[in-house]
Amino acid sequence: MSLMTLHEALNELPLVAILRGITPDEVVDVAKTLQEQGFNVIEVPLNSPQPYESIKRLVAAFGDTLIIGAGTVLSCAQVDEVAAAGGRIIISPNVNPDVIRHTKSKGLFSVPGFYTVSEAFSAIDAGADAIKLFPADTIGATGLKGMMAVLPSSVPVLPVGGVSNTTMEGFITAGAAGFGLGSGLYKAGMTVEQVTDNAKGYVNAWRAAKK
Numbered sequence: 001m002s003l004m005t006l007h008e009a010l011n012e013l014p015l016v017a018i019l020r021g022i023t024p025d026e027v028v029d030v031a032k033t034l035q036e037q038g039f040n041v042i043e044v045p046l047n048s049p050q051p052y053e054s055i056k057r058l059v060a061a062f063g064d065t066l067i068i069g070a071g072t073v074l075s076c077a078q079v080d081e082v083a084a085a086g087g088r089i090i091i092s093p094n095v096n097p098d099v100i101r102h103t104k105s106k107g108l109f110s111v112p113g114f115y116t117v118s119e120a121f122s123a124i125d126a127g128a129d130a131i132k133l134f135p136a137d138t139i140g141a142t143g144l145k146g147m148m149a150v151l152p153s154s155v156p157v158l159p160v161g162g163v164s165n166t167t168m169e170g171f172i173t174a175g176a177a178g179f180g181l182g183s184g185l186y187k188a189g190m191t192v193e194q195v196t197d198n199a200k201g202y203v204n205a206w207r208a209a210k211k
């Protein structure tokens with residue numbers, strides 16, 4: 001089944017795979033095992049080797065079933081390049097209203113990173129589909145809980161940065177709708193088997209915390 005929206009993808013499994021450092025030659029095999037474990041959203045950060053080529057290969061292989069896109073997107077020009085490669089989601093470490101609006105004008109999903117309530121509302125006002133709390137490990141579940149008292153429940157909040165199997169439950173209790181998973185899931189040099197084991201661990205931790 002084709003996933004038409006980001007919210008549909010997150011409703012099935014709200015875990016975003018961040019493949020920082022991946023190369024075009026390995027990206028399809030890694031994405032295949034992630035899809036088998038239930039992942040629906042895959043991000044290739046633009047500070048990876050040949051990121052646009054990796055995105056093109058992912059779109060060719062999984063464009064009908066996965067939401068593929070880029071992370072560490074800092075400019076409107078980069079949004080255009082991701083769109084040209086076939087990407088559908090733009091993920092940033094910061095809140096740049098121009099980038100968010102441009103992303104939405106291209107018909108893509110926008111997920112900017114925030115660290116304060118003011119940044120969160122700026123992102124939402126600019127049209128973000130979801131917002132990522134980054135870096136999540138420094139503010140923790142307690143900090144997120146305070147923010148969720150005022151943030152709208154209609155916009156998913158995804159903690160990113162230092163999220164582990166053991167910290168997921170606390171963030172979920174505080175109001176997290178899902179997570180972005182980086183080096184705990186994949187880092188440069190990992191085998192497909194390692195990524196598979198890491199993915200299983202995260203998926204099991206998510207399901208256990210939601211029971």
